[in-house]
Amino acid sequence: MRQVILIPAILAIAVISASSASSASSPVPQAPNAATLYRVHCVMCHGPMGKAAIPAMAFIGRQWKHGTKSADMVKIITEGVTGTPMMSFKGKLKVDEIKALAAHVRSFDKTLPPEK
Numbered sequence: 001m002r003q004v005i006l007i008p009a010i011l012a013i014a015v016i017s018a019s020s021a022s023s024a025s026s027p028v029p030q031a032p033n034a035a036t037l038y039r040v041h042c043v044m045c046h047g048p049m050g051k052a053a054i055p056a057m058a059f060i061g062r063q064w065k066h067g068t069k070s071a072d073m074v075k076i077i078t079e080g081v082t083g084t085p086m087m088s089f090k091g092k093l094k095v096d097e098i099k100a101l102a103a104h105v106r107s108f109d110k111t112l113p114p115e116k
């Protein structure tokens with residue numbers, strides 16, 4: 001019998017804490033920023049700030065293999081590189097998110113000139 005009372009009580013607490021948490025943050029849902037997307041989708045391979053443990057996955061201290069323009073990087077992120085662990089993010093990330101990520105990973109390499 002005790003559980004019957006406990007479960008709705010727990011649910012009520014969960015609902016209250018969830019609603020107070022959302023009212024504390026901005027009411028308008030914001031698009032996740034590039035740094036957050038990078039942490040979620042890329043850092044496990046490419047490393048923090050592009051300093052990957054495996055040189056082939058680093059964005060700094062090596063030559064870019066597929067081009068240094070952010071458009072080149074958009075293409076790689078969208079299509080992936082067949083035969084490598086670099087998978088396609090088409091359909092997993094929005095076009096705007098891919099563009100933001102391309103600019104983000106490009107910015108790790110301070111030897112590249114800023115893009116217009």
Ligand code: HEC
Binds near residue numbers: 057087
């Ligand atoms: C499972 C591991 C893995 C994940 C996750 C991953 N990548 Fe990659 N990525 C690779 C590998 C391996 C390569 C090198 C491919 C090659 O040899 O051509 C690569 C290559 C790239 C390149 C081209 C680098 C160059 O030298 O031209 C870009 C840009 C890139 N990844 C961006 C990303 C972004 C942004 C994310 C997250 C959305 C991501 N990757 C997630 C493994 C990964």
